[in-house]
Amino acid sequence: MPDLTTNYLGLQLRNPVVASAGPISQSVTGIRSLADAGVGAVVMYSLFEEQVRRQAEYTAELAMVHEPFAEATAFLPGVHHDPDGITQYLKLLEVAADAVDVPVIASLNGAAPGSWTTMARHLEEAGAAALELNIYFVPGDLTMTGADVERRHLEIVRAVKETVRVPVAVKLSPYFSSVGHFCLALDEVGVDGLVLFNRFLQPDIDVDRLEVRSGVTLSSPNEARLPRTWIAVLRDKVRASLAATSGVADHEDVVKYILAGADVVMSTSALVRHGAAHARGLVDGLDAWLERKDLTLAAARGLLAVPPHTPAAGYERAGYVASLLKAKEVYGSLN
Numbered sequence: 402m403p404d405l406t407t408n409y410l411g412l413q414l415r416n417p418v419v420a421s422a423g424p425i426s427q428s429v430t431g432i433r434s435l436a437d438a439g440v441g442a443v444v445m446y447s448l449f450e451e452q453v454r455r456q457a458e459y460t461a462e463l464a465m466v467h468e469p470f471a472e473a474t475a476f477l478p479g480v481h482h483d484p485d486g487i488t489q490y491l492k493l494l495e496v497a498a499d500a501v502d503v504p505v506i507a508s509l510n511g512a513a514p515g516s517w518t519t520m521a522r523h524l525e526e527a528g529a530a531a532l533e534l535n536i537y538f539v540p541g542d543l544t545m546t547g548a549d550v551e552r553r554h555l556e557i558v559r560a561v562k563e564t565v566r567v568p569v570a571v572k573l574s575p576y577f578s579s580v581g582h583f584c585l586a587l588d589e590v591g592v593d594g595l596v597l598f599n600r601f602l603q604p605d606i607d608v609d610r611l612e613v614r615s616g617v618t619l620s621s622p623n624e625a626r627l628p629r630t631w632i633a634v635l636r637d638k639v640r641a642s643l644a645a646t647s648g649v650a651d652h653e654d655v656v657k658y659i660l661a662g663a664d665v666v667m668s669t670s671a672l673v674r675h676g677a678a679h680a681r682g683l684v685d686g687l688d689a690w691l692e693r694k695d696l697t698l699a700a701a702r703g704l705l706a707v708p709p710h711t712p713a714a715g716y717e718r719a720g721y722v723a724s725l726l727k728a729k730e731v732y733g734s735l736n
Contacts, residue, residue, distance in 0.1 A: 403691040405684070405698055407441060409642050409665045410531045410568035410593045412504050414441030417698070418655060418683045421596075421646050421667035422447050422508045422533070425677055429497050435672070436501035438680035441665065443505050444533055445497070448490050448520065450511025487520075491527045498528030506531045506570075512538035514556050518564040531568040534561060535599060538574075547578045554583075555590055562591050570594030570644065574601060575627055584635055594642040595635070596667070597628040619670035624648040629661045636662025636706035652686020659687070662703035 405416035419442045425431040426445045435443050498505045507529035509520060521532055536557060540550050554571070562569055575598040577583045584595055604615040625648025632643050645663035648654060650671050658666045672679055691701060 403688055403696070403698055405441075405688060407665060407698070409442065409644065410570055412442065412530055412568065414504065414665065415439075416441040416684050416687070417659065417663070417665040418680060418687070419444065419644070419665045419667045420672060420677075420680060421669045422535070423669035423673060425672055427493075429493065429500055431677065432497045432505065433500055434677035435680060436503050438677045439684045440503060440680045442503050442530070443497075443501070444667065445490075445494060445505060445507050447508040447510035447535055448487065448524075450509070450513060450516060491523055494524065494527040494529055498530070504530035506533050508533045508535055508572075510535040510537055511557075512536060514553060514560070517557055518560050521561045521565050525565045525567050529567060531570060531593070532561065532565060533570045533572055533594075533596060534558065535572040537599060537601075539601065551577065551583055551586065555586060558587060558592055559590050568593035570596050570642070572596035572599050572646070574599050575631070576601070580631055581634060581638075584631075584639060584641075588639040588641050592641050594644055594664075595639065596644040596646055597631055597635075598647060600624070600647055619673060620647045620649075622648045622650050622654055625654055625657065629658060632658065632663050633661040633703075633706040636703045637709055649683070652683050652690065655683050655687050656690050656701075659698070659702050660705040662706040664702070 407414045407417040409417070409419070416439065418440050420426065420435040420440045422444045423446060425435060426443055432443050432445070494505065494507055505528070507524040507527075509517060509524070509532060511517060511534075517534070524532060534557065536554050538550065538553065558569065558571060569592055571587055571592050571594070573580075573584070573587075573595060587595065600620060602615065602617060604613045606612075607614045625645070628645055628647055632645055635643060642664040643662060644665045644667055645658035645661070646667040646669075649658070649666055649668040655666045666683075668680070668683065671683075691698060694701070696704075
């Protein structure tokens with residue numbers, strides 16, 4: 402049986418299949434079910450910057466009202482009020498970290514500098530094995546430059562890295578003008594992992610009701626092609642671990658990401674569709690594939706990545722031209 406042991410963010414995992422942030426991780430029972438199904442680690446559902454900000458405002462208001470009697474605030478009704486679920490999140494993290502034998506990674510979701518560091522410290526103290534920063538920022542300000550967007554990300558990462566001792570990963574959007582260069586910049590400031598890619602939620606339009614219709618859609622395997630391409634380019638070019646996310650439906654999707662060079666492969670949509678037990682099929686399928694191909698995990702990882710000394714731009718361009726030529730052969734007779 403192949404050895405599936407994997408290093409991610411400096412953490413030793415029993416295998417490279419990771420449950421990414423999602424609804425199953427909203428309870429100890431759900432987190433335990435993922436661990437029982439065999440995942441290598443669990444990323445908890447996200448704690449949002451807006452929650453942290455509102456809690457900070459509430460605490461500040463409370464302190465202002467009761468400032469003359471500060472020593473008595475611990476006994477006042479409402480002092481332990483948790484309107485945004487932060488205390489609940491920290492308690493769940495603390496209990497879950499003790500309840501399962503795999504690393505539990507906390508997720509912070511935000512867009513603006515500030516308020517990250519205090520909460521990052523609380524998450525570390527609650528038992529998070531690592532932090533995943535989901536910097537979900539769509540620059541609606543048309544005067545903001547790409548360099549400004551990158552600086553904001555780097556500022557957040559530096560601040561958190563200076564605050565905690567646990568590993569820190571960043572979940573990125575694919576929409577930077579130069580994804581590879583920005584990944585190198587994150588690597589230089591010491592990020593421990595790159596999670597590729599975040600999925601921006603893009604609304605639709607209801608033409609009958611004349612309104613914008615928002616919502617969350619689960620990913621499909623076709624969405625794996627973009628992150629897989631960048632993982633293949635970045636393999637052995639950065640010190641940080643590479644985590645793949647989006648488009649993981651079955652074990653073949655896990656295998657493809659491994660061949661591209663991913664250190665771990667994350668899944669949410671498939672687990673939501675089929676339940677936590679589906680993770681067992683992802684792990685067992687990878688195991689069986691490696692055995693059938695007579696490969697170790699280490700030998701398979703990055704086997705189809707961009708070769709180390711090959712100019713990535715030329716390599717990608719050649720692939721693009723070859724794809725168009727093949728498409729012409731297949732679809733040319735339709736003209």
